[in-house]
C-alpha cells in the first residue's frame with residue numbers, strides 16, 4: 001500500500017495549485033491524473049481570468065457582479081473570498097513565470113468580459129489556461145511533486161465517516177494500487193460530456209464527483225449547466241462571442257434574423273443564457289436545420305472575414321465543411337460548463353465526509369451559483385486550489401487529519417472484481433457503450449438542456465433509466481490489462497449515468513427558472529422558495545436522494561436579490 | 567467530399583513477452599468532408615473494435631494527446647482531416663495519399679506501448695532535465711514590457727504533443743539528443759526577461775546532446791501543429807550561446823570554422839545553410855544587395871576548399887554588413903490578443 005499525507009485527484013489548474021501548497025508546506029503530497037497533467041482540460045481555456053488588479057477597480061465590484069451573475073444562489077462568503085483573493089492569486093501565477101500579456105507600462109493586461117462592470121479579465125494571449133497550466137506544471141517539476149501520470153481513479157475509500165484515500169488503476173499496466181492519505185482532494189473537473197453537443201474535452205466525465213458521491217459526500221447545484229450559444233453544430237467546438245461582437249447575425253432556416261423578437265435592444269449581443277434560449281425556441285418552432293440555426297457573417301464581406309476572423313473561418317471549414325464567406329455557419333447552444341459539484345464549505349472541505357476536499361470545476365463552493373460569469377472559473381481554480389491546499393495542510397498538521405485513517409484491503413478486491421465482471425460480459429446480448437452514450441447524451445441535450453419542462457425531464461429520466469439498465473450488461477471488447485481504454489471509457493460512462501440521474505432529478509425538483517435552469521412550465525424566478533441549493537447524495541445501495549442546503553450569505557445589503565437586467 | 571467509405575490501415579501493436587508485435591489491420595470507415603482522423607478512430611473503437619487503443623482528450627488541437635504518424639508524417643489526429651490526406655492540401659503542405667488509403671501508426675523515436683500509444687516518459691524526462699521553470703539568479707530582470715514576451719509567445723504555444731520529436735532525424739542517430747520540443751522549451755526560459763540564469767542555461771545547452779546535435783533538417787518545423795518552429799529556437803539558442811562567448815565546444819567551433827572559411831574562401835559545404843539561417847532569423851531584407859547576390863547563386867560551389875569563389879568581395883560584403891548590422895536573432899511573435907472564453 002502507498003501512503004501520502006495529501007492525495008490530490010486531478011492535475012488540472014485546481015489540482016496542481018493545491019499540490020503546490022502541500023509540497024511547499026513540506027508535506028508528502030501526490031497527484032493522480034488519468035491523463036498527463038498538461039493534457040488536462042484547463043489547457044483549453046482561452047479567454048482569461050478575472051481579478052480586480054487595476055487600482056481603479058475594486059474586488060467588491062467584482063464580487064457584486066458575481067453574486068448577481070450567479071442569480072443570487074451563489075454562496076456570498078465564497079464569492080467574497082474568491083474576489084478579494086483574486087489579485088494575489090493572479091500575481092502568484094505571474095511570479096511563478098506565467099507569461100501574462102502586458103500593457104504598455106508592463107502591468108498585466110486586462111480586457112472586458114460579459115456581465116461585468118470593469119475590464120478585469122487578465123489573459124495570456126489567446127491561451128490563458130494553457131499558459132497557466134504549463135506554469136503550474138513547471139512548478140511541480142521544480143518542487144519535485146509526485147505525480148501519478150495516467151492513473152485512473154476507481155474508488156474513494158473511507159474509514160468510518162472519513163476519507164482514507166483511493167483505489168487507482170495504473171493505466172499502463174492495469175494494476176490496481178491502494179493509496180492511503182490523511183486528506184484527499186478531488187479536482188477532476190466538470191462533466192460537460194453528459195450532453196451531446198459540448199465544448200468539453202472527452203475526458204470531462206465527472207469521475208471524481210461521482211466517486212465522491214458514492215463515498216458519502218454531497219453534491220449540489222447539479223441542475224445548473226451552462227450552455228454557450230454558439231458551438232459548431234456537429235462538433236460543439238466553440239465559436240467565440242467575439243464573432244457576434246464583429247456584427248454577425250443569427251438567422252433561421254428562413255434566412256431571417258430572429259433576435260429582435262427576444263432582445264430588441266441588444267439583439268445578438270444579449271447575454272449568453274438569453275441568446276441560447278432564443279436560438280432553442282427557434283429550433284423548437286421549426287426554424288432550424290438539423291437541430292441548429294446559423295451564424296451569418298456574409299454581410300461583413302470577404303475582406304473583413306479574412307482579416308478579423310481567420311481562425312473562425314478555418315474552424316468552420318475544417319469542422320463543418322462550410323466557408324463563412326459564402327454560407328452561414330451552422331451553430332447550436334452547446335454545453336460549456338457545469339456549475340454543480342462536490343458541496344464544500346468556503347475552504348473547500350466536504351461537510352459530510354471528513355478529510356475530503358474539492359476544488360475547481362469538480363467542486364461546489366458555489367461561487368457560480370446558477371450561472372458562471374466568463375473567466376471566473378479559471379479564477380476559481382487558482383484561488384480555491386490555493387485555499388483548499390492550505391486548508392488541507394492545516395487539517396493534516398493541526399486538526400483531525402493528524403491521525404492517519406485506516407485503509408481496507410477489501411476495497412482493492414471489490415474494484416478488481418468489478419473490472420473482472422465487466423470484462424467477463426459477452427458481446428452477445430450485451431449493450432454497446434457507444435449506443436448508451438449516444439441516446440443518453442442526446443436525451444440530456446434535448447430534454448435537460450437549455451429549456452426544461454416536467455414532460456421533457458420525464459423523457460430524460462426514461463433515458464437515464466434505460467441507461468442504468470443497459471449498464472448492467474455493457475460489455476468491452478478489450479479483455480487485456482495494459483492500456484485498456486475500452487474499460488476506462490465504460491467506467492467513465494458509468495459515472496456519467498449517475499450524474500445524469502442526479503442532474504435530471506435536481507432539474508425536476510427546482511420548479512422555477514433561475515440562471516441556467518429555464519423551466520417552460522415555471523418561467524419565473526421564485527425567490528420566496530428557491531434561494532437554496534439542491535443537494536444530491538447516494539446511499540450505500542446506490543439510491544439518489546435530494547436535500548437542501550442554505551445559501552451562505554454575508555451581511556451585505558447590496559447582495560439582496562434584484563432583477564437581473566444587463 | 568461526398569459521404570464515402572475510406573480504408574484506414576492501422577498499425578496495431580501489442581507487447582507479448584516484453585516484445586512488441588505489430589501488424590496492420592484495415593477498417594472501412596464512413597467519412598464526409600468534416601471527418602477527422604480522430605473521428606474515424608473513435609468510430610472504429612465505438613462501432614467495430616473496442617480494442618483499438620489511442621490517446622485523445624480535447625479534440626481541438628490544444629491538449630497534445632493525439633499525436634500519431636499519419637501518411638508519412640507525425641500529426642495530430644484531431645486536427646487532420648481525412649479529406650486533406652486523401653485529396654492533398656497544398657496550403658497545409660499535404661500530398662495526396664497513394665491508393666486512397668489512410669495509414670495510421672504510432673509516433674516514432676519512442677517505445678510503443680500498445681497500438682497508437684507510445685511511452686511518453688523519455689520525451690518528458692528530457693524536458694525535465696533542462697529545469698523547465700523560471701529561476702532566480704543574477705540575470706533576472708523584473709521589469710517586463712508589453713513586448714517582453716514576444717520571444718516567449720511562439721515557443722510557449724507548444725502543447726508537448728511529441729510530433730517534432732517523432733520526426734526528428736537527429737534523434738534517430740542519437741537517442742539521447744534532447745530533441746526539438748525540449749530545446750524550444752529551454753529557449754522559452756532563455757528568452758524570458760525574468761529568468762535569472764540565462765548564460766548558465768546556454769552553457770548547459772551547448773553541451774553534448776544539446777543545441778549543436780541538431781542537424782537542422784527542418785522536420786520539426788514541418789511536423790509541429792502549433793507553429794512553434796523548434797529548429798528556429800535552436801538556431802537562436804546557438805547564436806545567443808556564441809554571443810555569450812560559449813564557444814569551447816565542438817558545435818560552436820565548427821560554426822566558427824565555417825564562418826571563417828566563407829569569409830576567407832567564399833565557400834562552405836552547405837551554401838544554403840547560411841541562407842536558411844538568415845532566412846530563419848528574418849534578416850534578409852536588411853542585408854540588401856549583398857545577400858541578394860548570394861541568393862541567386864553567387865556561392866556556387868558546394869565542395870569546399872578547392873578554390874576561392876569569383877566574387878569574394880561580395881561575400882565579404884555580406885560579412886561586413888552583418889558585422890555592422892547584427893541580426894536580432896530573437897525573432898518576434900506578436901501577442902495574438904485574447905481569444906474566446
Ligand SMILES: Cc1cc2nc3c(=O)[nH]c(=O)nc-3n(C[C@H](O)[C@H](O)[C@H](O)COP(=O)(O)OP(=O)(O)OC[C@H]3O[C@@H](n4cnc5c(N)ncnc54)[C@H](O)[C@@H]3O)c2cc1C
Nearest residue numbers: 010011012013014034042047048153189360361375377378
Ligand atoms: C473551451 C473552453 C474554454 C474555456 N475558457 C475559459 C476561460 O476563458 N476562462 C475561464 O475562467 N474558464 C474557462 N473555461 C472553463 C475552465 O477551463 C475550466 O472550468 C477549468 O479549467 C477546470 O479546471 P479544473 O482544474 O477544475 O479541472 P480540469 O482542468 O478539467 O482537470 C481535471 C483533472 O482531473 C483528472 N481526472 C479526471 N478524472 C480522473 C480520474 N478518474 N482519475 C484520475 N484523474 C482524473 C484529469 O486527468 C485532469 O488532470 C473554459 C472551458 C472550455 C471547455
Ligand code: SF4
Nearest residue numbers: 734780781783784786
Ligand atoms: S531540425 Fe534539428 S531538432 Fe528539428 S527535427 Fe531536424 S534535427 Fe531534429
Ligand code: SF4
Nearest residue numbers: 724725727728730790
Ligand atoms: S514543438 Fe510543436 S510538435 Fe513539438 S511538442 Fe511542441 S507542439 Fe508538438
Ligand code: FES
Nearest residue numbers: 623625630632644
Ligand atoms: S485530442 Fe487534444 S490535441 Fe488532439
